[in-house]
Amino acid sequence: LAKTTQPISMDSYEGQEVNITCSHNNIATNDYITWYQQFPSQGPRFIIQGYKTKVTNEVASLFIPADRKSSTLSLPRVSLSDTAVYYCLVGDRYYGNKLVFGAGTILRVKS
Amino acid sequence: GAGVSQSPSNKVTEKGKDVELRCDPISGHTALYWYRQSLGQGLEFLIYFQGNSAPDKSGLPSDRFSAERTGGSVSTLTIQRTQQEDSAVYLCASSLGPAREETQYFGPGTRLLVL
Numbered sequence: 476l477a478k479t480t481q482p483i484s485m486d487s488y489e490g491q492e493v494n495i496t497c498s499h500n501n502i503a504t505n506d507y508i509t510w511y512q513q514f515p516s517q518g519p520r521f522i523i524q525g526y527k528t529k530v531t532n533e534v535a536s537l538f539i540p541a542d543r544k545s546s547t548l549s550l551p552r553v554s555l556s557d558t559a560v561y562y563c564l565v566g567d568r569y570y571g572n573k574l575v576f577g578a579g580t581i582l583r584v585k586s
Numbered sequence: 587g588a589g590v591s592q593s594p595s596n597k598v599t600e601k602g603k604d605v606e607l608r609c610d611p612i613s614g615h616t617a618l619y620w621y622r623q624s625l626g627q628g629l630e631f632l633i634y635f636q637g638n639s640a641p642d643k644s645g646l647p648s649d650r651f652s653a654e655r656t657g658g659s660v661s662t663l664t665i666q667r668t669q670q671e672d673s674a675v676y677l678c679a680s681s682l683g684p685a686r687e688e689t690q691y692f693g694p695g696t697r698l699l700v701l
Contacts, residue, residue, distance in 0.1 A: 516694070516695075517692075517694055517695075518590075518677045518679065518692025518693055518694055518695055519629070519677075519692050520692065521689040521690065521691075524689075562628065574619070574621070574629060574631065574679075574690060575628075575629075575631065576628030576629040576630075577628050578626075578627065578628050579628060
């Protein structure tokens with residue numbers, strides 16, 4: 476499984492756009508990029524998944540450059556409730572469904 | 587509909603005792619996963635069930651850990667002769683199918699404390 480590197484923590488203010496970048500230099504051809512969010516005392520929650528270019532849903536956008544060696548999760552206009560740990564995962568689409576979570580990025584949103 | 591549920595939500599036990607943790611996946615989900623999360627750490631995969639196939643036990647840390655899934659639904663994770671290093675949050679997840687693009691839905695976890 477490709478190793479991922481994310482910032483340990485980020486601080487932001489309400490209403491700002493937050494971009495969290497994940498490096499995955501060893502990503503393989505079949506690998507997808509998935510982001511999860513985890514609040515204290517809860518299990519992780521799926522946010523978004525992509526393979527290349529840009530993916531957008533009602534919660535976030537995911538930007539993946541052509542070389543796919545990194546990806547950026549973009550959260551528009553964050554609120555205090557977006558304070559959580561965000562995990563970037565990279566893995567084969569068809570094999571190995573075991574999610575391997577790194578330490579994640581602690582996002583703290585301040586008022 | 588109902589999400590993944592786990593019981594108990596908290597468990598305190600003494601070193602050397604056995605514990606059983608229960609997971610009720612989302613109805614109709616064929617894939618079920620157990621993970622462990624130690625304080626301040628990411629998730630560690632433990633075991634994976636898919637339909638009637640033999641489970642993938644590659645993540646179990648020792649032979650004190652075992653899990654079963656009866657009738658393709660409810661799963662029980664058993665830890666025998668618990669040790670203090672077993673203290674963690676044990677998370678269960680289920681997905682509609684085995685493919686990676688299938689979203690895994692997590693339960694709230696069971697917080698295990700071994701004294």
